[in-house]
Amino acid sequence: MTYVGLDNFIFTLEDEWFWKSIKNTFWLAAVSGIPQHLIAIPLACVIHAQFKRTRNATVGAYFLPYITSTVAIAMMFSTLFSTDYGLINQVIARAAELPLLGGFFPQQPIDWLGESQFIKPAISFVVFWKYVGFNTVLYLAALQTIPKDMYEAATMDGANQWKQFWYITLPSLKPMIFFGVTLTLIGGLQLFEEPFILTGGRGGSDQAGMTTAMYMYRTAFDFNDFGTASALSWILFVFVAILTWLTNLTFKPRGGEA
């Protein structure tokens, strides 16, 4: 080991692949992360309001992917995403034969994990599938703390369900949204296992599925450059810290509120 000053940092900041991996990471964090909350919030509301006897089983079904092995999951999705005979492409092929609606579906089988433009959507779907249940449970817990008489009063005043959702539920969920989005963001920026396994550890064609955490691993263990890899992980850490701080600014209740 020799002292090299800031060389590793400068090298990383001038590295094209590093910036590509940062772009990939942010793309994946946004496209896998935002839908998690857009689905989890209404889902939690419906389960909270309508499901009584089947509640635990329903929540369990959504939560199950969260506790299963990422390797097993990723292997499963690799077969489902397979080009020629994969189930997902076969469903799409059937849909493409439908009259009228069929035109919206691609007529050719999609090489999900092989072609650079499809790798990220495929990875995002797996990540979304794995974590949506976790967020649903968070929102369910938050919903239980909203006092019922607020809704009763609103109903008396003639507010419909949509208005109640918009003016009571959503504002009351705000602290949990802040917390959940922060967790998703921190997790999303560290994304490693799903893309690593779905792209066979190499990042996919054109490095389209290579996240920064994965690039860090490859730099250290495939290219044997621990110094650069360490610089890389510190730069990623700074990104994570800045983003957490930014969400904090956006969502945190101000002053006497909350």
Add this chain to the structure above:
Amino acid sequence: MSEKRHLSENQATSVFTAYLMVGLGALIMLAPFYFMFVFATHSKSEIFTLPPPLWPGTAFIDNLRILTEKIHFWSSLGWSLYIALASTALTLIFCSMGGYAFAMFEFKFKKPLFLLVMGTMLIPSFLGMIPTFMIMDVLGWIDQPHALYIPGAASAFGIFLMRQFVLTSIPRDLIEAARMDGCSELGIYARIVLPLLQPALGTLGLITFIASWNNFIGPLVVMRSPEMYTLPLALRSMQSPVDTEWGALMAGSAIATLPLLILFAFSSKRLIEGLTSGAVK
């Protein structure tokens, strides 16, 4: 009157739609698991046909044979189980001690020490990869199972969970009374604290076991030779760009998933509560 009926009919349809949507979503969540188990019983060529198999087949034993030929399947399964059990046992001991100490004892630098422990939860896992490898390398722990269960034995999450439980459910007077009666500190911990901690120990034990069983990054960094691979690593090593034995790989994945499904079936409520406890507080 008619307007009222109209409204309730409207409500009934929206309730029905809600059930339908949530139910369909649940099916999408569960479908991959179903196909994992179905594909586990089909040969590679059967999986990739038009249409794909929708019902269990007969090739499970063949797939198992391929697994044992391609990877060190039984030893990987054994390492996974051994590491998960050892990690669970050590975590329960150290986290219950740590949590009890932080909850009940007064000592110098208690606050900063607790913050220091909690602070480790904020450090992203990728930041630890290289240092972990280098420390394990210096210790000569590469390819050693204890590299996977010793470093995490006093986890911040576990200590936090235990401390919360001690604070809310073990009365300070009880500890004081036992001390007055001349019970030793270790005796208090073993005979009073541990039995009262049982529900929390169960939750933490489940979470630790599952986390260790599923752990991929840890073994990826420290387990370098194939005969030391844990199950997730061994399964991943079967993946090849040219010729992957998908049937066998699905069988292996199904075997890796089955224990979790069983644990989840019996303790889903407890697990969900435990895993989201840090968030819900």
